Amino acid sequence: MSQIAEEFESEVATEAVVKKFMFVNRKAPYGTIYALEGLEVVLISAAFNQDVSLAFLDDGVYELLKGQQTKALEVKNFSPTYRALEGYDIEKLYVERESLAARGIREDQLLVPVQVVDAKEMAALMEQQDVIIGF
Amino acid sequence: MLHIVNKSPYEKSSLASCLAHALKGSAVLLIEDAVYAATKGNAAEDAVRRALGELPVYALGPDLEARGMAGAVIDGVKVVDYGGFVDLVAEHRTSQSWL
Amino acid sequence: MRIGVLVNEGPYNHQAADSAYQFARAALAKGHQVQRVFFYNDGVNNASKLTEPPQDDRQIVNRWSKLAEEHGIDLVVCVAAGLRRGLVKDNLAPGFRISGLGQLVEAGIESDRLVVFGD
Numbered sequence: 174m175s176q177i178a179e180e181f182e183s184e185v186a187t188e189a190v191v192k193k194f195m196f197v198n199r200k201a202p203y204g205t206i207y208a209l210e211g212l213e214v215v216l217i218s219a220a221f222n223q224d225v226s227l228a229f230l231d232d233g234v235y236e237l238l239k240g241q242q243t244k245a246l247e248v249k250n251f252s253p254t255y256r257a258l259e260g261y262d263i264e265k266l267y268v269e270r271e272s273l274a275a276r277g278i279r280e281d282q283l284l285v286p287v288q289v290v291d292a293k294e295m296a297a298l299m300e301q302q303d304v305i306i307g308f
Numbered sequence: 309m310l311h312i313v314n315k316s317p318y319e320k321s322s323l324a325s326c327l328a329h330a331l332k333g334s335a336v337l338l339i340e341d342a343v344y345a346a347t348k349g350n351a352a353e354d355a356v357r358r359a360l361g362e363l364p365v366y367a368l369g370p371d372l373e374a375r376g377m378a379g380a381v382i383d384g385v386k387v388v389d390y391g392g393f394v395d396l397v398a399e400h401r402t403s404q405s406w407l
Numbered sequence: 408m409r410i411g412v413l414v415n416e417g418p419y420n421h422q423a424a425d426s427a428y429q430f431a432r433a434a435l436a437k438g439h440q441v442q443r444v445f446f447y448n449d450g451v452n453n454a455s456k457l458t459e460p461p462q463d464d465r466q467i468v469n470r471w472s473k474l475a476e477e478h479g480i481d482l483v484v485c486v487a488a489g490l491r492r493g494l495v496k497d498n499l500a501p502g503f504r505i506s507g508l509g510q511l512v513e514a515g516i517e518s519d520r521l522v523v524f525g526d
Contacts, residue, residue: 199322304402
């Protein structure tokens with residue numbers, strides 16, 4: 174093994190544990206706090222260098238809709254935070270195709286780039302995770 | 309994976325969502341109000357019977373008893389206590405709560 | 408096994424706090440270690456020392472405190488969720504401590520299993 178490869182090996186070996194964390198979003202924004210407080214956990218997780226992905230299915234897909242205007246409700250519009258995730262190296266956002274279709278939502282109506290997967294693919298992704306947190 | 313569902317199938321679609329994502333090798337555990345899904349004659353009976361063809365379905369005994377449903381469990385659904393719940397968590401690499 | 412528990416709902420309103428407690432107790436009885444119980448969302452209300460439920464009903468806050476005392480379990484209340492809901496050091500029941508969300512992520516990393524109880 175080359176010296177560089179050996180150094181890399183030992184560096185990886187002494188790195189902290191890296192687990193696959195999936196944060197599952199199934200609830201709409203604003204009707205309950207789960208979307209907002211769920212997002213706060215995701216942001217914190219960025220500091221731990223874990224393998225983080227987000228899943229959006231059922232009403233969770235509504236969290237990603239463009240054009241949320243909360244002024245009249247007098248609540249904080251936290252949807253821009255989803256755009257900030259990329260800056261935290263959290264880029265694996267999976268949105269379920271069936272959930273979008275059931276709600277008549279197209280991918281171009283979402284405010285961040287996502288990977289649209291069908292339920293079977295989502296199930297397989299979930300199965301690969303070490304830790305699954307949903308609210 | 310251990311899939312845990314806690315709401316009645318009449319109240320939320322969480323059981324349906326769960327079953328749409330539970331792969332062979334997984335198990336489904338019904339707790340709290342979701343135990344109603346494990347009872348004969350309920351709207352989710354067909355879905356639960358279909359699921360039973362692919363994977364084990366468990367229901368938490370104390371929750372069934374509290375709701376007066378201990379005698380109405382669908383054949384094939386295994387009733388467990390909290391100890392059994394713990395064993396299921398230990399047995400499966402991950403758990404996912406469908407809230 | 409080291410098992411972490413996340414509680415997302417307050418006492419009495421939802422069954423989550425009860426289910427989590429019974430699960431934690433059963434895990435201990437089976438010889439597992441409960442690495443941490445983390446309280447988030449309205450779950451922070453499980454730590455309020457001000458609760459006075461009727462005497463003939465289970466005392467949810469007290470029994471968490473007792474579980475912590477008897478088994479040395481780390482009961483952690485999220486600081487931000489606590490502040491939002493008025494759960495602070497001054498009204499914290501015995502056995503609980505207030506800390507950051509990082510403790511939840513850490514529980515996921517350090518435990519062998521993490522189980523979520525919520526609505």
